[in-house]
Amino acid sequence: MEAGTMKNSSSSPLFVQLAALILFFLLSLLRSPVTVSAQITFMSPKIAAFNARWLMAKSNWGILSTISVDLGGAPFGNVVSFSDGEPGHGFGVPYFYLAELEPKGGYEINGTRAALTVSEDPLGTCRKDTQNPNCRRITLTGKLKWISLENPEIKFAQVALFTKHPEMKDWHSYPSFQIYKLDLEDIFFFYEFGSPMHVTPKDYLEVPPI
Numbered sequence: 789m790e791a792g793t794m795k796n797s798s799s800s801p802l803f804v805q806l807a808a809l810i811l812f813f814l815l816s817l818l819r820s821p822v823t824v825s826a827q828i829t830f831m832s833p834k835i836a837a838f839n840a841r842w843l844m845a846k847s848n849w850g851i852l853s854t855i856s857v858d859l860g861g862a863p864f865g866n867v868v869s870f871s872d873g874e875p876g877h878g879f880g881v882p883y884f885y886l887a888e889l890e891p892k893g894g895y896e897i898n899g900t901r902a903a904l905t906v907s908e909d910p911l912g913t914c915r916k917d918t919q920n921p922n923c924r925r926i927t928l929t930g931k932l933k934w935i936s937l938e939n940p941e942i943k944f945a946q947v948a949l950f951t952k953h954p955e956m957k958d959w960h961s962y963p964s965f966q967i968y969k970l971d972l973e974d975i976f977f978f979y980e981f982g983s984p985m986h987v988t989p990k991d992y993l994e995v996p997p998i
Contacts, residue, residue, distance in 0.1 A: 790888050831979075837991040840926050841906055841976045845878030845998040848952050858890045860864035869956075870904070870949040877997045881972065882928065883935070883945045889962040897968060898934040903927055904970055925978040928970060935967045942967065 856864035870882040881913045908914045914923035945967045959965045976984040
């Protein structure tokens with residue numbers, strides 16, 4: 789009798805509705821931003837560093853932002869080309885061929901604090917809106933450092949830039965163009981939901997060339 793009662797109750801509409809509600813609740817948890825955020829929080833720093841390096845190696849332009857003197861301390865961003873090494877041999881540190889950063893120009897670039905932001909979207913690999921959390925982004929901050937012609941690093945910087953941006957070879961006729969690199973201080977890697985992952989320069993630079 790009791791077994792029959794249990795069998796009947798398990799097939800009742802109320803039981804079916806309750807089971808469906810529990811299933812919906814569990815699926816909602818799996819799909820919620822909170823759960824995804826928790827997953828990204830536990831991403832290995834080494835994996836995050838590799839993803840960040842991959843994005844930099846495959847990209848060749850980004851937005852370089854500074855605090856503008858001309859605009860009274862307002863942020864000012866420039867679209868700039870960059871390279872972190874020859875294709876297949878990216879080392880993570882971005883090099884630039886710059887003439888000016890300010891709207892009116894004429895200011896010292898060397899030593900300027902800057903942030904470079906790069907998106908995966910131009911690569912065509914995320915196949916989503918640029919702001920979609922699944923489209924990887926990275927922001928690197930630090931100070932711009934001038935690479936003089938006497939600096940042994942100049943040859944590596946020239947090869948890195950001119951390989952990915954052949955047109956730059958002709959820019960030497962404009963003396964205002966100089967090669968700079970971003971001395972890294974902080975790196976923030978954005979992927980999926982939640983806060984950006986803070987990647988240390990040490991972990992970032994330890995990734996083998998990509």
